[in-house]
Amino acid sequence: MSQPKIPTYILSGFLGSGKTTVLLKMLSDFKSRGLKPGIVLNELGQVNVEGHMFKGEKMLEMLDGCICCTIQDDLREELQFFLQEENAVDVLLIEGTGVANPKEILEALTDPRLRDGFETQSIISLADASKFLEYQSIFSSSREIREMLNEQITSATLILLNKMDLVNEKTKDKIYKKLRKQLKAEVEILETVYGEVELDELLKKRMSTVAVSLSKGTGNAGHSHHEHEDHHHHEHPFKAFKIEDFPAVERIRFEKWLKKLPESVLRGKGMVSLASPSGLYQFQFASKEVEMERMEDQDCRTCLILIGYNMPIEEIRVSFQQEVLQTVSI
Numbered sequence: 001m002s003q004p005k006i007p008t009y010i011l012s013g014f015l016g017s018g019k020t021t022v023l024l025k026m027l028s029d030f031k032s033r034g035l036k037p038g039i040v041l042n043e044l045g046q047v048n049v050e051g052h053m054f055k056g057e058k059m060l061e062m063l064d065g066c067i068c069c070t071i072q073d074d075l076r077e078e079l080q081f082f083l084q085e086e087n088a089v090d091v092l093l094i095e096g097t098g099v100a101n102p103k104e105i106l107e108a109l110t111d112p113r114l115r116d117g118f119e120t121q122s123i124i125s126l127a128d129a130s131k132f133l134e135y136q137s138i139f140s141s142s143r144e145i146r147e148m149l150n151e152q153i154t155s156a157t158l159i160l161l162n163k164m165d166l167v168n169e170k171t172k173d174k175i176y177k178k179l180r181k182q183l184k185a186e187v188e189i190l191e192t193v194y195g196e197v198e199l200d201e202l203l204k205k206r207m208s209t210v211a212v213s214l215s216k217g218t219g220n221a222g223h224s225h226h227e228h229e230d231h232h233h234h235e236h237p238f239k240a241f242k243i244e245d246f247p248a249v250e251r252i253r254f255e256k257w258l259k260k261l262p263e264s265v266l267r268g269k270g271m272v273s274l275a276s277p278s279g280l281y282q283f284q285f286a287s288k289e290v291e292m293e294r295m296e297d298q299d300c301r302t303c304l305i306l307i308g309y310n311m312p313i314e315e316i317r318v319s320f321q322q323e324v325l326q327t328v329s330i
């Protein structure tokens with residue numbers, strides 16, 4: 001008898017919108033229901049600074065995963081892992097990078113070799129309410145980015161409008177107007193703070209309602225092989241760069257530096273050693289906010305990853321040396 005298909009959910013959304021926050025919450029909700037989840041994480045940059053959050057999970061990491069065809073091929077290979085009996089899971093969550101087009105992931109899942117193993121239930125897209133309007137205007141001149149942002153929204157079967165704690169009613173109204181123009185009427189929008197939402201809402205099978213729009217015109221999730229080839233030929237405009245193995249920093253100085261980074265820096269994350277209170281902390285920088293959490297494992301290397309669009313990398317590196325480390329060279 002053939003195995004039942006693994007219900008699969010794709011978590012999409014731009015850099016820092018809250019995908020990992022939702023993923024972690026879903027994992028803990030699954031566990032309290034006695035379900036065994038599997039996860040696939042894509043990261044930009046060669047280190048996954050968040051790996052320690054998923055200790056003990058059946059997890060596949062795809063680092064430096066900048067979307068497109070390479071990630072699709074890798075994903076196809078990696079997904080075979082969950083089809084082996086010893087790695088069986090009850091449900092699978094796939095988190096794309098913040099610059100991934102969820103259709104690319106969907107397409108990998110419809111590969112004939114995987115179609116019998118996985119059944120995509122929903123594409124859940126996070127939108128950062130505090131940055132939604134700003135991003136639309138910052139990126140208005142780049143067709144490629146505009147299209148990617150648009151795809152993240154229009155291919156969703158459910159939108160989580162997250163970070164609602166950071167916006168007022170007026171902004172909210174403007175976002176709704178834009179979203180409603182982009183979305184099909186049946187696509188639900190749920191407002192969230194720290195991705196708080198009933199698990200049952202997330203688990204609803206919503207895929208069939210948008211199946212038509214996803215396969216529009218091409219019969220393969222809206223993406224032709226010709227388009228794939230194109231992707232290989234030009235570099236993606238988003239870049240990640242990292243600084244590693246730096247000494248302890250002053251928390252206030254470091255936070256101040258992060259907050260005044262150029263607008264082209266869209267996201268930061270990593271591990272820093274603080275001078276006081278001393279110890280190794282994980283930090284997140286998104287929507288101009290900084291969060292720090294002391295790490296259980298105090299034995300990691302320090303690492304700072306910045307992700308952005310046309311970032312003045314050298315200028316940033318020098319300002320890190322001068323303003324945070326207060327040295328001349330790292």
Ligand SMILES: Nc1nc2c(ncn2[C@@H]2O[C@H](COP(=O)(O)OP(=O)(O)OP(=O)(O)O)[C@@H](O)[C@H]2O)c(=O)[nH]1
Nearest residue numbers: 015016017018019020021098163193194284286291
């Ligand atoms: N104020 C506020 N912060 C939030 C909310 N949701 C998430 N965050 C914070 O935003 C930051 C980014 O959240 P993540 O869940 O890591 O976002 P992501 O989409 O996985 O980010 P990428 O790794 O860039 O793809 C973290 O510091 C979160 O704690 C929210 O509703 N309100």
